[in-house]
Amino acid sequence: MKRSTIPNILFLLPADQLSRYTSLLQSGAIVTTNTGIGLQDFLSALPGFSHKDNEKIDTIFLDGVPVDDLGKKFNRPAHTLALSAVMPGLAAAIFRRNSIHSALRSRIETRGTEAAEGMKCTVRLKLFNTIARDYGILLFKQGVCMNSEPLLKTFSRRKILLDRIEEIQYENRVIDATELIALLGKNPQIFLRIQGI
Numbered sequence: 001m002k003r004s005t006i007p008n009i010l011f012l013l014p015a016d017q018l019s020r021y022t023s024l025l026q027s028g029a030i031v032t033t034n035t036g037i038g039l040q041d042f043l044s045a046l047p048g049f050s051h052k053d054n055e056k057i058d059t060i061f062l063d064g065v066p067v068d069d070l071g072k073k074f075n076r077p078a079h080t081l082a083l084s085a086v087m088p089g090l091a092a093a094i095f096r097r098n099s100i101h102s103a104l105r106s107r108i109e110t111r112g113t114e115a116a117e118g119m120k121c122t123v124r125l126k127l128f129n130t131i132a133r134d135y136g137i138l139l140f141k142q143g144v145c146m147n148s149e150p151l152l153k154t155f156s157r158r159k160i161l162l163d164r165i166e167e168i169q170y171e172n173r174v175i176d177a178t179e180l181i182a183l184l185g186k187n188p189q190i191f192l193r194i195q196g197i
Helices: 015-026 039-042 090-095 129-142 148-157 158-164 177-186
Strands: 010-015 029-034 058-061 078-084 120-127 143-145 166-170 173-175 191-194
Touching: 010 015, 010 078, 015 029, 015 120, 029 090, 029 143, 039 120, 039 129, 078 129, 120 129, 120 177, 129 143, 129 191, 143 148, 148 158, 148 166, 148 191, 166 177, 177 191
Parallel strands: 010 191, 078 120
Antiparallel strands: 010 166, 029 120, 058 078, 143 191, 166 173
């Protein structure tokens, strides 16, 4: 879905509250790229990410499979990419990039239709823990495409996130929380920006 065909929504809230909203990225931002692009180049093109900063990413799952090599390329029309910083426990150690425990992983083969290099590819980018906190604010400042259903569920479970928004704008017009919920219910995706005031 092209950005121009989906609602453009802006949340304005106190700057010291911005980090609370980065948890919304656990459900995934929709990013368009091309097949044949490697993870390193994809991440480095995102706001705030750089080749050096990518070393902070401790655990990477591409379509549910742990990835050690940032040179791995997108090769299908749609992917899910999940990124996390260090997590505690043995399971986390097994899935950590280049872990000495990686031999304990089950061998999982990804299946699906591969696309020719250079074709359009949609990536659902999920960010967790300090990766979401450190990079989510910059992503939201630029704006990201998101699926509406997870946002509706989050606002239903954590109404405080909705209540703390000082102003909601839809296509440069101020709306209230009720109108926002209605928009989310009618549109499968939105383009969301979150900025501090």
